[in-house]
Amino acid sequence: MEVTDQLIDHLAKLSKLSFNAEEKQELKSDLQKMISFVEKLQELDTTGIEPLTHMGYSDNALRDDVVKGMVSREEAMLNAPVKDDQFFKVPKVINPQ
Amino acid sequence: MFRFTTIKDYHNALLNGTTTCVDAVRFYTQSIKDQQHLNAFLEVFEEEALAQALALDNQRNGSIQGKLHGVVVALKDVICYKGHKVSAASRILDNFTSIYNATAVEKLLAEGAIIIGRNNCDEFAMGSSNENSAFGAVKNAADETKVPGGSSGGSAVAVQANMCMVSLGSDTGGSVRQPADFCGVVGLKPGYGRISRYGLIAYASSFDQIGIFGNNIEDVALTLEVIAGADEYDSTVSTDAVPEFSELLKTEDKKYRFCYFRQAFENASLDVEIRTQIEVFMKTLTDAEHSVEIVDFELLDFIVPVYYVLTTAEASSNLSRYDGVRFGYRNTANSADLSDMYTNTRSEAFGKEVKRRIMLGNFVLSAGYFDAYFTKAQQVRQLLINQTDQLFNNYDFIILPTSPTTAFSFGAHKDPVEMFLADIYTVYANLVGIPAISLPLFRHQNNMPFSLQLLASRDSEVSLLCVSQNLLHQKRDR
Numbered sequence A: 001m002e003v004t005d006q007l008i009d010h011l012a013k014l015s016k017l018s019f020n021a022e023e024k025q026e027l028k029s030d031l032q033k034m035i036s037f038v039e040k041l042q043e044l045d046t047t048g049i050e051p052l053t054h055m056g057y058s059d060n061a062l063r064d065d066v067v068k069g070m071v072s073r074e075e076a077m078l079n080a081p082v083k084d085d086q087f088f089k090v091p092k093v094i095n096p097q
Numbered sequence B: 001m002f003r004f005t006t007i008k009d010y011h012n013a014l015l016n017g018t019t020t021c022v023d024a025v026r027f028y029t030q031s032i033k034d035q036q037h038l039n040a041f042l043e044v045f046e047e048e049a050l051a052q053a054l055a056l057d058n059q060r061n062g063s064i065q066g067k068l069h070g071v072v073v074a075l076k077d078v079i080c081y082k083g084h085k086v087s088a089a090s091r092i093l094d095n096f097t098s099i100y101n102a103t104a105v106e107k108l109l110a111e112g113a114i115i116i117g118r119n120n121c122d123e124f125a126m127g128s129s130n131e132n133s134a135f136g137a138v139k140n141a142a143d144e145t146k147v148p149g150g151s152s153g154g155s156a157v158a159v160q161a162n163m164c165m166v167s168l169g170s171d172t173g174g175s176v177r178q179p180a181d182f183c184g185v186v187g188l189k190p191g192y193g194r195i196s197r198y199g200l201i202a203y204a205s206s207f208d209q210i211g212i213f214g215n216n217i218e219d220v221a222l223t224l225e226v227i228a229g230a231d232e233y234d235s236t237v238s239t240d241a242v243p244e245f246s247e248l249l250k251t252e253d254k255k256y257r258f259c260y261f262r263q264a265f266e267n268a269s270l271d272v273e274i275r276t277q278i279e280v281f282m283k284t285l286t287d288a289e290h291s292v293e294i295v296d297f298e299l300l301d302f303i304v305p306v307y308y309v310l311t312t313a314e315a316s317s318n319l320s321r322y323d324g325v326r327f328g329y330r331n332t333a334n335s336a337d338l339s340d341m342y343t344n345t346r347s348e349a350f351g352k353e354v355k356r357r358i359m360l361g362n363f364v365l366s367a368g369y370f371d372a373y374f375t376k377a378q379q380v381r382q383l384l385i386n387q388t389d390q391l392f393n394n395y396d397f398i399i400l401p402t403s404p405t406t407a408f409s410f411g412a413h414k415d416p417v418e419m420f421l422a423d424i425y426t427v428y429a430n431l432v433g434i435p436a437i438s439l440p441l442f443r444h445q446n447n448m449p450f451s452l453q454l455l456a457s458r459d460s461e462v463s464l465l466c467v468s469q470n471l472l473h474q475k476r477d478r
Helices: A005-015 A021-043 A073-077 B007-016 B021-034 B046-059 B103-110 B153-160 B177-183 B217-227 B272-287 B300-321 B338-349 B352-365 B370-394 B416-421 B427-432 B461-477
Strands: B041-044 B072-076 B114-119 B166-170 B186-189 B210-214 B257-261 B291-295 B397-401 B436-443 B449-456
Touching (some): A005 B352, A021 B300, A021 B352, A021 B370, A021 B416, B007 B217, B021 B041, B021 B046, B021 B072, B021 B114, B072 B153, B114 B153, B153 B166, B153 B177, B153 B210, B166 B217, B177 B186, B177 B210, B177 B436, B177 B449, B186 B461, B210 B217, B217 B461, B257 B370, B272 B291, B272 B397, B272 B436, B272 B449, B300 B416, B352 B370, B370 B427, B397 B461, B436 B461, B449 B461
Parallel strands (some): B072 B114, B257 B291, B257 B397
Antiparallel strands (some): B041 B114, B166 B210, B186 B210, B436 B449
């Protein structure tokens, strides 16, 4: 599996990360090493083995659905970097340009 | 002058009036100041700890109320303590204040523990050397040119260098056991689901577990007893009654069945002296009429790849919450729209290792690669669990080294894969969810400590702690 510039760009987009040219080169070589390393898994025959999807003790932990509060609005907004007294504020979702 | 040995002795001294909680807190805050250059603490809650200590001293009336009365505890900077900052040693959580207590912290406080501060660590607990912190590396007090291990490096050094009595870390692939090994302290990772993860900043949720650093088994057992148990905020926690670990600790005269993996001890990366000393130790076990058998473990070479596929996948998903909207750092300068803001914020405030792991995680989860990498790794994880169950039909404990080498120098591992391989002996316990402990039994001729790692079957913390107690006492008595 070869790590190409296109793959790096695609993954950066999925990750909501951006990299300059120099970082991209370094990342390309690092990811190439990391992916070659994990490719070792292909050597194992896992036919018929169910993939493990849960580590918990039981599949379901059921409880009654009770309405209760957890945090106040003030607490919930305490750490917001940009806000008014009721809302989290964000830049325009769609930039008109 | 204040001197700490065990929590039990400390409680006796409090009852005898030969010391006070205030003495203890003063001693530790001074010790932290004197050793600031080790960079083990990101913040010390000095005034508050002193006030708590004073309150405890005043209310104590000839009896100790609370299992951890006056016990001075440090928290890895990934565990939430209400009204206090927590940052996962990342710039992206700059100025973040916890609005609730982690369940483990809630339980510590309810038993009278005093939280003294938060410990430096690798950013988002990703690393094996503590060099990935946004706030600088931590130094190993045994040799300051060496790393303390990671990711809970600060918590290990805090216990190693007498800056607290016990500390909590988190262990996703060895992040408690490996720094315990490098620093010469006891490090326990309980089985998956023993301690609630509520309020532990998530890295890889099916691997993460809060772990405990201490000077001895008694203190670790007592702390575990306090913080373990069912929690309505974490459905993965075992709902079984929590054993009274500290009461059940006894130096029993029992013959155990140990096994060790041929592939682990014949691995080329394992330091020759570590191998030899552990082999000599195993001989003393057989001399004492325990059985120690070698078994084949063909999957050893696959466990680090499985670990990195699954943990990076889970991390890429867990870390998507850091978007600059509801909490943490935001890039406000040059973002044209919302999507730009997300990207600028994350690119600016995440460190290099975190970005690398998010990228790898998104690779193994992306269309076209999902089955070949992610599903494949989940299958191998199931295979590992099946083999582990079989092993524990025949044996009580597995013996492994904790790390292939003693603490290495800063900057020794530049290559990410090389650094991954340092985790070869620790990730197994997290992959299969079993408890494991790092016991500081050895000293290398390079003068650094190293440990024996013991693993037990799921839910077998009691026997793991008992045998650990036995082995440490044996070593001391010899």
